[in-house]
Amino acid sequence: MAFALPETFLGIWEGVPSFSMLGPWTQQEPFQFSISQIPSSLDYLFENQLNFDGVDMGWQRFYVAANDDSTTDNGILAGDLHYCGWLDDFTATSELTGANPPRYNRFNLQSQTESSVTFCYDSDDIGAFEMDINRFVHLNMNPFMAGCSECDCANWTITHNEVTDTLTSLLQMSGGEGHTHSKHLLVELARAGPPPIHEKSLVYGSGCDFDGKDSHPVNPVDDVVEAKRSSVKRSSTGCxxxxxxxxxxxxxxxxxxxxxxxxxxxxxxxxxxxxxxxxxxxxxxxxxxxxxxxxxxxxxxxxxxxxxxxxxxxxxxxxxxxxxxxxxxxxxxxxxxxxxxxxxxxxxxxxxxxxxxxxxxxxxxxxxxxxxxxxxxxxxxxxxxxxxxxxxxxxxxxxxxxxxxxxxxxxxxxxxxxxxxxxxxxxxxxxxxxxxxxxxxxxxxx
CATH class of the missing domain: 2.60.40 (Immunoglobulin-like)
Structure with a gap:
């Protein structure tokens, strides 16, 4: 089995979220997101740089496997996605992770059409929050409502509109009584450039250990971001x-x-x-x-x-x-x-x-x-x-x-x-x- 995204998904995208769990975004601070493919492995890499209210809060990466692999990471199926990030005030520092950003929750491919793809949380993945120390393995300690499972814990749908050449990303978390889901991020993105180029052959299954992991993702539009980064004081700790x-x-x-x-x-x-x-x-x-x-x-x-x-x-x-x-x-x-x-x-x-x-x-x-x-x-x-x-x-x-x-x-x-x-x-x-x-x-x- 193999997983492949339509070519139209690849690129650098920008837009202002209509909803974010941090609160409303100003029009002056677009959200940046990119989708690229590793030529040697055909795995996919999703990246974003979070610049909220003029403050660089860090980066997030999402790895998607192109093929099955039974030799690593407790078994990988094509379309499996896992998250790795380094966000000030939200994710752990090297004191917890041994200098590597944490390998967060795994998601599985739920459905796919010619214009959209949906991933859902793998609630059977007891290795979620896998770090250099064996700590956050209890399911109820994941950032989802206690007792939830799969798509009810979290689901992420990315849809491409061929007519407008826009990408819509909707990430939903657990809901409560009378609420099926709670939005985490909803944003419509316009194409801003070609996809970043990454040379690493091993992405999915490699934890978070690859080029650039201690900095921000490599995006051609980062000249603007870097100018803002240099003028912004970083928080003294990310944890x-x-x-x-x-x-x-x-x-x-x-x-x-x-x-x-x-x-x-x-x-x-x-x-x-x-x-x-x-x-x-x-x-x-x-x-x-x-x-x-x-x-x-x-x-x-x-x-x-x-x-x-x-x-x-x-x-x-x-x-x-x-x-x-x-x-x-x-x-x-x-x-x-x-x-x-x-x-x-x-x-x-x-x-x-x-x-x-x-x-x-x-x-x-x-x-x-x-x-x-x-x-x-x-x-x-x-x-x-x-x-x-x-x-x-x-x-x-x-x-x-x-x-x-x-x-x-x-x-x-x-x-x-x-x-x-x-x-x-x-x-x-x-x-x-x-x-x-x-x-x-x-x-x-x-």
């Missing part, structure tokens, strides 16, 4: 769950306990102009938060969700509605939402996708919402240790001052006093409340 301040920083903190809290302000998403401002008072164990966004009316709402264990690989948290597999959904978030017309409310996301429920598990104080210069602004204070995980499960490790913590955010319009669907105006990020500059770029500052 959120390993983010730690240096001993010197910790010692300084311990010897200056009376230092006043420092205010931080970042534009979390430029396209929606969502701002997050905070001060962390560690002496009082309190986080003071202000979020704001453009408001069309008094019914425009703004929300932020806290997940103290959203990035944890600890299997015990799966049953507590949180952990790594919730990354691209809402589950496990203690949410504060507000509009001028309906005030401030606290909620909890029980579902991976779907509406959150009213909840008082997260304690807040000093809450207010107001309209300022055609923006809705929500302010409140919350304890560092609070929320569903702490109140319901009595988990004293449920602090947001943790390398396992992340946030989700959203903007929408009130419907009869409840937070209506946010459409594409939502995203998620890792925030280090103590040391934001380790993961948020200077260019993102308010």
């Amino acid at each position: 959120p769950f390993l983010s730690q301040r240096s001993k010197a920083q910790k010692n300084a903190k311990e010897t200056n306990l009376q230092d006043p809290p420092v205010e931080h302000c970042y534009v979390i998403n430029r396209a929606s102009d969502y701002h997050l401002k905070w001060t962390l008072d560690e002496n009082s164990s309190v986080l003071n938060v202000t979020v704001s966004a453009p408001a069309e009316s008094d019914s425009t709402w703004v929300a932020i969700g806290f997940r103290p264990k959203g990035r944890s690989y600890d299997e015990s948290y799966t049953e507590k509605l949180t952990s790594k597999h919730t990354n691209f959904g809402m589950q496990g978030a203690d949410i504060v939402a507000a509009s001028v017309s309906n005030g401030v409310r606290t909620l909890f996301a029980e579902l991976y996708t779907g509406p959150p429920i009213a909840s008082t598990d997260l304690e807040i104080s000093g809450e207010s919402v107001k309209a300022i210069n055609q923006r809705v602004e929500l302010s409140f204070s919350r304890p560092i240790l609070s929320g569903n995980l702490f109140k319901v499960y009595k988990d004293n490790d449920a602090s947001i001052i943790s390398s396992d913590s992340d946030i989700i955010w959203a903007i929408g319009s009130d419907d009869a006093g409840s937070c209506s669907y946010h459409n594409e105006n939502r995203g998620y990020r890792f925030i280090d409340w103590q040391d934001p500059e380790s993961h948020l770029d200077d260019s993102m500052k308010c």
